[in-house]
Amino acid sequence: MTADLFADQSRTWREELCAGAVVLRGFALADEAALLAAVQAVVAEAPLRQMVTPGGYLMSVAMSGCGDYGWVSDSSGYRYDPIDPERERPWPAMPALLRSLAEDAAASAGFAGFEPDACLINRYVPGARLSLHQDRDERDMSAPIVSVSLGLPAVFQFGGARRNSPTRRVPLAHGDVVVWGGPARLYYHGVLTLRDGEHPLLGAQRINLTFRKAM
Numbered sequence: 001m002t003a004d005l006f007a008d009q010s011r012t013w014r015e016e017l018c019a020g021a022v023v024l025r026g027f028a029l030a031d032e033a034a035l036l037a038a039v040q041a042v043v044a045e046a047p048l049r050q051m052v053t054p055g056g057y058l059m060s061v062a063m064s065g066c067g068d069y070g071w072v073s074d075s076s077g078y079r080y081d082p083i084d085p086e087r088e089r090p091w092p093a094m095p096a097l098l099r100s101l102a103e104d105a106a107a108s109a110g111f112a113g114f115e116p117d118a119c120l121i122n123r124y125v126p127g128a129r130l131s132l133h134q135d136r137d138e139r140d141m142s143a144p145i146v147s148v149s150l151g152l153p154a155v156f157q158f159g160g161a162r163r164n165s166p167t168r169r170v171p172l173a174h175g176d177v178v179v180w181g182g183p184a185r186l187y188y189h190g191v192l193t194l195r196d197g198e199h200p201l202l203g204a205q206r207i208n209l210t211f212r213k214a215m
């Protein structure tokens, strides 16, 4: 009865990228329908929007979020804000299912006790990209970041501690979860231009969730 024996694990496996960074392939697949419903409920309340960088560029990625804080970019800089400036209201609460997925992924990568207070939602349509950057607006760098990929596949670019560190390319597919912590927490990273395609559940888009401890 090999099929039964592997029923729970056959679609999920682990790949260590470097010390502190692990890909949990397929980790989000088990609950994908409920996960997508939760994300849809959040963006129905706080719509995805393209933000402006402090340098005046419109970001190709559309963003929203939930939890106690949302990440905001405008002409004055980047910040975590308890208020969504578009709606002048707090961000939607983080759905329990999203929180527990992030906590479970962090624990299974060795970061037990992760308590995210922010979940950023990034939406990529074909042509959108995220250039190489560090995530350094969070207060506590000992907490990891948990990333969940949904929809169209993307190529993730991941370097090192310096902007000119050599980079590697890692394909990320629907249901993949990545946990970044420890020595990898401040590594430069980005997402290459999303290619055209059609995902059976999400159509022509990729959604990425990143769970953080912002404050």
Ligand code: MD3
Binding pocket: 120, 122, 130, 135, 145, 147, 178, 180, 184, 185, 186, 187, 188, 189, 190, 191, 208, 210
């Ligand atoms: C490596 N998002 O929102 S998630 C971001 O797919 C962001 O939308 C990408 O980078 C996306 O800031 C990549 C993977 C990720 C997130 C945070 C990291 C990788 C990281 C922090 C440190 C090192």
Ligand code: FE
Binding pocket: 133, 134, 135, 189
């Ligand atoms: Fe990032």
